[in-house]
Structures are given as C-alpha cells and as structure tokens.
Amino acid sequence: MTNRTATEGATRAGRRGALSAPALAGMAYAVAWIASQLTGAPNPSIAAPGSQLVASFAGHAGSMLAMFVLAEGVASIALILVLVFMARAARQPGTRKATRLAAMTGAGFGIAAAVVSLTELGIGVWLFGTVLPQRRTATFGTAFHALERLDGAKMFVLAAMAVALSAVAISAPILPRWLAPIGFLLGAGLVVSGLGWVLLAPGLGNSVYVSGVLLVVFVTATGVALGLRATGPATGWEKA
Secondary structure, X not given: OOHHHHHHHHHHHHHHHHOOHHHHHHHHHHHHHHHHOOOOOOOOOOOOOHHHHHHHHOOOHHHHXXXXXXXXXXXXXXXXXXXXXXXXXXXXXXXXXXXXXXXXXXXXXXXXXXXXXXXXXXXXXXXXXXXXXXXXXXXXXXXXXXXXXXXXXXXXXXXXXXXXXXXXXXXXXXXXXXHHHXXXXXHXXXXXXXXXXXXXXXXXXXXXHHHHHHHHHHHHXXXXXXXXXXXXXXXXXXXX
C-alpha cells in the first residue's frame, strides 16, 4: 500500500468517525448547550428573592422553557448516548478490569446526572408554565431556589463522572490522554460551582461559566474521540 493510499484511507476513516453515532451525540450535546444560551433567557442572581425572580422572568416564560428543553432535555439525552457508547467501548474484550470499572463508574454518574436534568426539566415546565404566569411569588422563589440547589448537587455528580472518565483516558486508549487534564480541571471547577449553587452563593456560583464551558468541551470531545476510535485501526489493550 502506498503512502498516498494509506493517507486517503485514514482520511476516510476520520470522516466516518466524525459522522459516527458517538461523535454525533457529542456534537449534539454542544449544539444543545450553545443554543440554550442563545434563547435570550434572563439570568438573575442565584440568591435573588422570589419577588425579584418573578419580575426578572416576567414576559420570558417562553425563552426559559426553550432553555430548559435544550439544556436539561436534549443535552441530557445526548449525554446519555455518549456514556452508553463509552460503556460499550469499555466492555470490549481485553479491557483491563480497572479501566472497565472506571468507565462504568463514570457512565453511571453521568447517566444519574442526566436523570436529574430531566427531573429539572419537569420542574422548570411547571415553574414557568404554571407558577410564573400566576405570579405566585413565594412559591416561585422557594421552588426556584430548590431547583438551583438541585442543580448544584448535580454538578457534584458530574464532577465524579469527569474524574472517572479521566482515569479511563490515563489507563487505556479508549479516550485520548490529553482529555484527562481537562477532566480533572472540570471536576474541580464543578465542585466549586456546585458549592456556590447549593449554598446560593453568587461568588462561588459564578464559576459555573468556566465549569460549564469545560463540561461542553469534555463531553463533546469524549463523543468525538469514541467515534474516531470506532473507525480507526484496532488497538490491543492490556488485560488485568
């Protein structure tokens, strides 16, 4: 086989990988998150009282519902798909037991976080579809703050997912090694922002702008890496 033929074959494999199911799921996650930030939804302080929240969101129920559908619904389904493909890759014959355990642990945490997101979607539909139009200030404030705290707890679960998948990247070629530092940094960032949201502390909570971007990069890169690996040359893995 000539060098040109080999190069063309690798290029075609790369294109197939970029269009494979894991890669498309990873890219769908990024698209859903980016689109959710373009809905024009207000962003009041996480510690704002109920009256201020209702005033801020008045007239924006549609944009908030769109944001919830994209960020908590579509993105969650895409995340579940990426993690299912991750788990399938780790169950291939020859995978070390420690790597398989880390992959399954990461997938479990990530899917749990996605389930929480889908629960948040249901709460969001109730809040912005029913409570906000009725301007029930006290109920809205209490429920919205509970939703924020739930989101903070979800960040802790996502942090555990990131650390577990980073361990996979270090120990096996299922994921590229360069993904591990991003994952560890993501885990630390999610713990900080999660504390901010659980405690309703704006100073800590604002770190979500960093951890959120890292999360999108990490999940998207994981999906694309799995897709490229699926169409690339076979690689032997060490057994435990």
